[in-house]
Structure formats: C-alpha cells, structure tokens
Amino acid sequence: MEGNISKLLNIIDKVNDGVKQIVQVVKCNSILSLRQLILAVYHTIKAFKRGRNIAKKPYLELLLRLSGQKQIKDAINILGVPEKADKACLIITVCENCSSNVPNIIKLLESMGILLSENISYCFTPLHKQPEIVETERELIMRSALIDLL
Template sequence: MKINEHYIQFFPLKIEKKVNIEEIIETVNSYASILKDVDAIIIDAKNIFDERQILIAAEMALRSYKKKNMISKKLGVEIMLYLSGQRQIVNAIKTFGINNRTLYSFLIIVSPKIEKIIEFKRKFIEKYKNKISFIPLSNIYKEKIKEHNVLKTFNISEREINSTFGKDRREKILKCIVSRMAMLNLEK
C-alpha cells in the first residue's frame, strides 16, 4: 500500500521458540541501515486488534516524518509509538516490543521504493527461513482472547465502547484504539 509517497507492507510472522529475539531485532535494524531508504520494525502482534491499526499508525508516523516533528529518530519506532498511543519509547516497547514469549509478530517495512521492500523481505526470508514462518492474517486473530488483551492494554471500558459510534463492536473498539493513536499528534 502507498501512503504519502512511501510504500508500506506488513507481514504476519510466527516465531519459533529457539530464535534469538535480540538477533532478529538487530537483523531488522541492520538491513534497514544497509539497504538505505528503508525503515522497518518487528512488533509483537498480541495488541494488534485489526490490521488497519498498522496502516493508520504508519500514515500518522509518515505525516510526522514529512513535517519533521517525529518523537523518535527512526520511522519504525515512530510507527510503534503511534500503535501504542504512547509518547515514551519505553512504554511503546512494553506494549509492542517482541520478547522471548512472542509467538506471533508483524514485520513492518516502509520505503519510498517498493524494490527496497522486496529486497528487505527476500534477505529476511533467506536468513530466517527455518526459524520464522510467514503466516495468514487469520492465524493472528483469536477474537475473544485478542479483544480481552486489547481492551486491557488500551484501557478501553465497556462504557466507552457502548458510547462509540460504529456498525459493530469490532469497529467501535478499533475507533477507540485509533482515538488514542490520534492523541499522540495532539500532544506534540
């Protein structure tokens, strides 16, 4: 998908237990640095309620990037900040950073050049082909468990859901999450 002259792609992943998480993070950062014109981050999927969350966070981060008023120095980290609705990088990492308990994650890659995203993904697959699996989005979403975690993480009450306009419960929850993401723009 193209947003503000940048392409964004995200890939749901399943991480095998024997993988060194620090190595994965370092690899993502290293590839982004080597390939130039690429920003990437790998996040824990447990608090992603809907893939539109990622696209909205990316769009907000790209706007900040374009206006030169990002909180962080890296676009990938800025996306994580928007996803979490937090100004503090430490808090965003607590919510979306991967760790040894992470089973499902998203690799998010952003670049003005689609070829760079393709190259990044190719290199990543090559390095982790036996340790990380690209999976369908449906594997990430276990509705009731996911909803409970997300409501708790974002401190969303039943009262707030009921007072939010939307066609169904899922849309209402997504709007509550997006409102927290939007608050980050207002706090700058």
C-alpha cells in the first residue's frame, strides 16, 4: 500500500468491526512470516472469544499479538508506521460467515489516494534475512500465544 498513510491511520478505528472485521496497518518488513500473522490473528480472535483480551479493540489486540508485547505503546514502537512513511502493510481479516465490508474499505482508500498492491512480499522480512530470524519468529509466536498468561 502506498500513499498518504497518515490519513489511513486517522480513520483506522472507523473501518474496524470487532472480531468480524479487523483492519490494521503495520510498517513494511515488520512481520517475520505468514505463519506469525496467521497465528497472531488466531490468538486475537481466541482471546476475545474467551474474554482474555488485553486491548479493548481487536485491531489493537492484533498489534499486541503480532509484536508479542503486553503494552500497546511498545507494540506501536515495534510495528507502528513511521509518521513520514509512504508505504505500509494493510492487514484485513474477515470472519468466515460475516458480510464483508472490504470493497468499501478499498474504495475509501482509493478515494484517499492510497494505492493498493496485492504483492504482500514487502510486509514480511526480506528472504535474505530469513535464516537469521527463525529463532526470533519462534519466540514471537510463543509470546503471542502466551501473552495473556505473562
């Protein structure tokens, strides 16, 4: 996603719909793997279903789960999009049996001059760094799963 990212960050709360539709924006190359993302989404939804969530809003809980942190400010320091960024990674999750508002979100982003790309590779850590991050990924996934116990 490219464009005026700060505009999107200002409306992120409005485009979320509880656990039915979670919309989050993180800085490029901040997610280690697709597995980390999937497990963070799973643990976010599971935490809300069990009443074990830390954050009041699912999109903030997802940020905590992705970062493995218990404090929102710490999660933002790790995954937050820098103020002057012109690229970011957009995450949208939609409940399987829920009506999707994704087309409306896409139209809204386009009306704001934000360009979307289906190329998700820039969301993840570059492949040449992969051997170095296997242990880090393992640790983040474990912290995400155990965050409500720590």
